[in-house]
Amino acid sequence: MSTIPEEKTLDNSLQLLREGFPFLHSRFQRFQSDIFKTRLMMQNVICLHGEEATKLFYDPEKFMRLGAIPKRIQKTLMGENGIQTLDGEEHRKRKAMFMSLMTRPQVTKVANLAADYWWSAIGKWEKMDQVKLFDEVQDLLCRVACQWSGVPLPEKDVRKRAQDFGDMVDGFGGVGPRHWKGKKARRRGEKWIMEFVEDVRAGKIYVAEDTPARTILFYRDTNGKLLDTYIAAVELMNILRPIVAIATYITFGALAMHTYPECRQKLQANEDNYAELFVQEVRRFYPFGPFLGNRVRQDFEWRGHHFKKGTLVFLDMYGALHDPKIWEHPDDFRPERFRTWDESPYNFIPQGGGDHYTGHRCAGERITIEVMKVAAIFMTHFMDYQLPPQDLSFSLVRMPTLPKSGFVMRNVRRIQ
Numbered sequence: 001m002s003t004i005p006e007e008k009t010l011d012n013s014l015q016l017l018r019e020g021f022p023f024l025h026s027r028f029q030r031f032q033s034d035i036f037k038t039r040l041m042m043q044n045v046i047c048l049h050g051e052e053a054t055k056l057f058y059d060p061e062k063f064m065r066l067g068a069i070p071k072r073i074q075k076t077l078m079g080e081n082g083i084q085t086l087d088g089e090e091h092r093k094r095k096a097m098f099m100s101l102m103t104r105p106q107v108t109k110v111a112n113l114a115a116d117y118w119w120s121a122i123g124k125w126e127k128m129d130q131v132k133l134f135d136e137v138q139d140l141l142c143r144v145a146c147q148w149s150g151v152p153l154p155e156k157d158v159r160k161r162a163q164d165f166g167d168m169v170d171g172f173g174g175v176g177p178r179h180w181k182g183k184k185a186r187r188r189g190e191k192w193i194m195e196f197v198e199d200v201r202a203g204k205i206y207v208a209e210d211t212p213a214r215t216i217l218f219y220r221d222t223n224g225k226l227l228d229t230y231i232a233a234v235e236l237m238n239i240l241r242p243i244v245a246i247a248t249y250i251t252f253g254a255l256a257m258h259t260y261p262e263c264r265q266k267l268q269a270n271e272d273n274y275a276e277l278f279v280q281e282v283r284r285f286y287p288f289g290p291f292l293g294n295r296v297r298q299d300f301e302w303r304g305h306h307f308k309k310g311t312l313v314f315l316d317m318y319g320a321l322h323d324p325k326i327w328e329h330p331d332d333f334r335p336e337r338f339r340t341w342d343e344s345p346y347n348f349i350p351q352g353g354g355d356h357y358t359g360h361r362c363a364g365e366r367i368t369i370e371v372m373k374v375a376a377i378f379m380t381h382f383m384d385y386q387l388p389p390q391d392l393s394f395s396l397v398r399m400p401t402l403p404k405s406g407f408v409m410r411n412v413r414r415i416q
């Protein structure tokens, strides 16, 4: 039996927040190993890196999500006891419900709505002195998410709701005020959506047959029961919030177009579906999620290492996207690399890995890609803009992160 390299420490949680995205990577480097043990949140944690480790991590016989997601993340980012925390048959059935919302016609519906809202947004931006892309795209996507889902969103509430969804995401890696802000935003959002759930179920609000809201609110779990009001709200928010979160990738995409003008030109030509390659590279190159957590379901051995039942295991997501064993010259921004990508579900994991239906891989990956493509096409085909001086750098310590200025544009003009 080989010993897992171990970091001798009482607890490294503060260090993780101090170091941010490179926390795991720097330790894999230091130990010259794809596995090491540390202590986080006062628990032993085994950290894993690489394609083989990803295959292991997504084996449901070996791992479970029960007790793997810290409460502080559930109280900000994802809500308590939603799909992310389920295992076995309960997860499989609920995931099938989520995936039934991700069919090609549904994804096209979302992309078309996004395109409609980009048209009207450009009209509005033309009249503004300065446009902060991140905030504006959050608003735009909040409208898209609510309209697609069947959730009424009065125009006067758009900024407030979009901001709250953004704060829930922003709160996951923060301590103190940033975390509290995320918690408050979640409580406000849950109150809003729980009232909606009650009104729909009481027949006071009608939602159309083919809407995600109807699917989620009238879904029956493995016991044949409706989800309780809170869980139904959490699950509905599990599609609203992440659609708004695509604003982060879109802002990084805008940064990529600015930093690599040759990519912008290729987007303008958009030969051989270049936009798809571009957005894939944005999802690979720029940081979003640092790692994922699981708990060992039952004792097992892997590569001569013992994994004890109940141990917390983290999978290095950010590091996998910059691993030179997987990506040639990982620090170069090269969309073309995706022309020859083998499409393995275990080597490109910006939104998790494995199978969308049987595992926890992100249900909304295709929506994310298509909505990002719409943004890339609009920003290169249908609008012109200038960038005033601003700080476009982003921190790797802050999780999640964003270009500091939020990508400010001036003189936005509609073209074509």
Ligand code: HEM
Residues within 6 Å of the ligand: 083, 084, 085, 095, 098, 238, 239, 240, 242, 243, 245, 246, 247, 248, 249, 288, 289, 292, 350, 351, 352, 353, 359, 360, 361, 362, 363, 364, 365, 367, 368
């Ligand atoms: C799960 C990231 C967009 C719905 C996840 C996971 C990650 C992730 C890392 C966990 C994977 C795992 O545990 O193995 C992202 C990012 C997004 C995004 C970075 C873009 C900004 C979306 C969208 C939707 C969505 C647009 C729906 C419209 C979900 C759901 C789950 C999930 C329902 C839970 C899946 C499960 O536990 O089985 N996402 N996501 N996400 N995502 Fe996304």
